[in-house]
Amino acid sequence: MSIEYDPLEFKKIVPYTRDELVAALHEHLSDYRAEHCLRVEQQAMQIAAKVDADVTKAGLAGLLHDYAKERSNAEFIAMIQKKQLDPDLLNYGNAIWHGVVGRYFIEAELDIHDEAILQAVARHTVGDPAMTTLDKIIFVADFVEPGRNFPGIDEARQALAVSLDAAVAYELQHTILYLVEKQAKIFPRTFETYNVLGIHKED
Ligand SMILES: [Fe+2]
Ligand SMILES: [Fe+2]
Structure with a gap:
């Protein structure tokens, strides 16, 4: 059952209707990615309801998290x-920019200034x-939304069933391992995040 x-x-947060936001997503994103955003919106609302967080902000941040994902490098550099x-x-590049820098496109173009939402968008790529x-x-809704299918997705969903923090830890471990396997550059804040939220803690 979907949450409304x-x-x-x-x-209070958005000067547009949800339909207008969805139209803005379709204007700037491929259908494939816009549909991912809709799934992250609903996944984020489900998690928020479960952990007693703000369902509206979770939905909006989920809906908009990849709003800037298909902008050109030149647009990001200019921003x-x-x-x-x-x-x-x-x-770095698009994989980092579309969150950290993407928040400014949401502010400028959609007139949304809620800092909690913008920060969640900013942090979804790097933690x-x-x-x-x-x-x-x-961070977690993006990783486990129902359209996701990658080695480790079952473990990620199992971790989320345990707790949100367990899912964050699993995602950080998985992401760092994946980037190392690809011999890709890792944004320093992602390591800093791993060192705090991704490690095994002794009781
Ligand atoms: Fe993203
Ligand atoms: Fe995403």
Whole structure:
């Protein structure tokens, strides 16, 4: 059963209807990715309901998390410069930018300024040692939404059945291993996040 927004809560945050946001997603994303966003929206709302978090913010952050994913590198670089973001970002690419930098496209184009939502979007690509519950919900919802199918997905869903933190830890371990196997560069904050939220803790 799908979870719906509380219309009053929604209106407090977004100057558009949900249909208009979905239309904006389709304007900027392939159908494949827009549909992923709809699944992450619903997955995030389900997790939020379970852990007693803000269902409206979880849904909105889930819906919009990949809003900027299909922008050109030139657009991201221009935004990094315009917002005077850390120049080290220029050493990375779309996989990092679409969250960390993507939040500014949401603010500018969709007139959404809720910091908790924007932060959850920003952190979904790299994590953060101080992730809030909402940040964790989007991080995990993106990873386990029903359209996902990769080696490890069953373990990720099992971890989520245990707790949100267990799912965050599994995702960090899985992501770092995957990037090392690909011999890809790893954003330092992802290691910092792993060191706090991804390690086995002795009781
Ligand atoms: Fe993403
Ligand atoms: Fe995503």
